[in-house]
Amino acid sequence: MPSPALLPHLSAARAQLTQSTPALCLTFGDVPSEYAAAREGAALFDATDRESLLVTGADARDFLQRLLANRVTELAPGQGNRTLLLSATGKVLADLDLAVIDEQAFELSGAAGTIAPLAQTLDRYLFSEDVTLTDSSAEHTPLELCGPAAHGILAELCGPAVALPAEQHASISLVEPVGLTGQIRVTRLAIAGQPGWRLACGPDEVGNLWQRLTALGAAPAGFIARESLRVEAGQGLWGTDISDAVYPQEACLEDAFSLAKGCYTGQEVVAKIDAHEDLNKRLTLMTCDHDDPVPAGTRLYRQTAARRSPEGNGESGEPDAWRDLGVVTTWAYSFAFGCGAVLAYVKRGHQEPGTRFRLGAGPQSVTVEPVAAVPG
Numbered sequence: 001m002p003s004p005a006l007l008p009h010l011s012a013a014r015a016q017l018t019q020s021t022p023a024l025c026l027t028f029g030d031v032p033s034e035y036a037a038a039r040e041g042a043a044l045f046d047a048t049d050r051e052s053l054l055v056t057g058a059d060a061r062d063f064l065q066r067l068l069a070n071r072v073t074e075l076a077p078g079q080g081n082r083t084l085l086l087s088a089t090g091k092v093l094a095d096l097d098l099a100v101i102d103e104q105a106f107e108l109s110g111a112a113g114t115i116a117p118l119a120q121t122l123d124r125y126l127f128s129e130d131v132t133l134t135d136s137s138a139e140h141t142p143l144e145l146c147g148p149a150a151h152g153i154l155a156e157l158c159g160p161a162v163a164l165p166a167e168q169h170a171s172i173s174l175v176e177p178v179g180l181t182g183q184i185r186v187t188r189l190a191i192a193g194q195p196g197w198r199l200a201c202g203p204d205e206v207g208n209l210w211q212r213l214t215a216l217g218a219a220p221a222g223f224i225a226r227e228s229l230r231v232e233a234g235q236g237l238w239g240t241d242i243s244d245a246v247y248p249q250e251a252c253l254e255d256a257f258s259l260a261k262g263c264y265t266g267q268e269v270v271a272k273i274d275a276h277e278d279l280n281k282r283l284t285l286m287t288c289d290h291d292d293p294v295p296a297g298t299r300l301y302r303q304t305a306a307r308r309s310p311e312g313n314g315e316s317g318e319p320d321a322w323r324d325l326g327v328v329t330t331w332a333y334s335f336a337f338g339c340g341a342v343l344a345y346v347k348r349g350h351q352e353p354g355t356r357f358r359l360g361a362g363p364q365s366v367t368v369e370p371v372a373a374v375p376g
Contacts, residue, residue: 003048003141005203009210010046013220022049022112027222034221035335038194038229042149043221044213045191047198048206051115051137053108055122059129060106067125067265068098069248069257075100080169080187082256083108085118090247090269094118095238095256097198099171099187109140109198111238139202143209145218146196146229153216154186154197164188179212180205192226193233227332231341234285234371240296241283241329241343249273250345252283281326281345286357286366288340293331300326300344300357300366325350326357342366 002010002017002025010017010025018024025046028034037043055064065072070083080099087093096118097109110118119133126133145153154164159178164186165171171187184201191198201209214220234252236242242251248270259271273279288294301322326346334341346368350357355368 002046003203003206005141005207006046006048006210009207010220013214015220015222025222027224028220031222031224031228032335034219034225035228037219037221038147038192038225040148042145042147042153042218043225044210044218045144045146045221045226047144048141048203049112050140050142051110051112051135052140052200053110053115053119053122054101054132054134054136055106055108056104056132056134057130058104060104060131063122063126063129063131064098064106065261066263067122068096069264069266069270070098071258071261072098072106073261077102078165078171079167080171082169082189082253084248084253084256085121086248086257086264086266086270087244088265090266090273091244092242092246092248092251092253093121093244095242095253097169097187097189099169099185107136109142109200114238140200141203141206142198142200143206143213144191144196144198145213146191146194149217150195150197153213153218154199156216157212158186180208184209190235192229193235194229224332227330228335228341231285231330231332231343232334232336232371234283234343236283236343237330246345247273247279249279250281250283279348281347282351283329284326284344284346284351285369285371286342286344287334287337287369288331288342288359289365289367291333291340292364294328294340294342294359294364294366296329296331298328298360299324300328300346300359301362302350302355302357322358328359337369341369 013028015028016026068083070081077100083096083098085094099107165188169189171185174184182205187198236251248257302325303320304323326344328342328344330343353368353370357366
């Protein structure tokens, strides 16, 4: 749900919110323009429902190094990465962004609903370590910006004396940037699969930050445009495409774990999958032959070649069969492809671009696409 401090600004921009709880900002009235802003200009997204956990103490670094799937020890203050918390069986328990605040303070940012179970899980591994876990979600309330013009907008916001981070997941803290008061942390990272930035400033300043960014040329954009960008980029979303039912490699999360660091929970399973290329399914981008929404959970079927008679007479032992080979997790309209598109988990051996599947009982179908085929 958007931060209460941001709601007046969303209303002023004619945001269309869902009636659900929590509310979701669908659009500001012109989805194609919002999508175009992300591809050609700068799109501004409300991400104030994200949550964060602050991990502090003299043993915080070593503690996180032992538990998280990506490296921690080598990171300096101002650096970070995408990381995962895995189960002992190698399944994904949380998809997180790690930021090193200082030598004894680390922030984990996650989707809404992530932090409470994360804190409970981490607490179970705490014994005598000097580590404190603090839910800092109330002070997180970030906005997110992406698009080719985003860097220029941030440069103007920050002023000429500030060098914006150059590497992914690097961050800087700004005290009273141009036109604002208080402190803002700016992090460079992918937003809906696009090069972008996250700006976390706390609830007292988020409304002013929204106004400042829109005044500098950022176009407010909603969930519908964001989903189109995300699906085209083949990026899974926690709680929608990614859950504790999948392994990292199945969800295309190779950027969120390390095979080179020391032991961490679930490492042996992840390493075994990598070594043996033992994946039963993988999150896959597909285009639809229609524009109608496809519900999550829709099964994917493909007609397989008939098996030959065991007598060896060349005749078919049974007719061609439709095999259940996958399941849809997300649908969005793709402006790049000009049709509907889905993300789906597809079984091994059926993921090649051009492979076609029937949707449910048919007659509609989907076709596997390479993510690289999407412009931008």
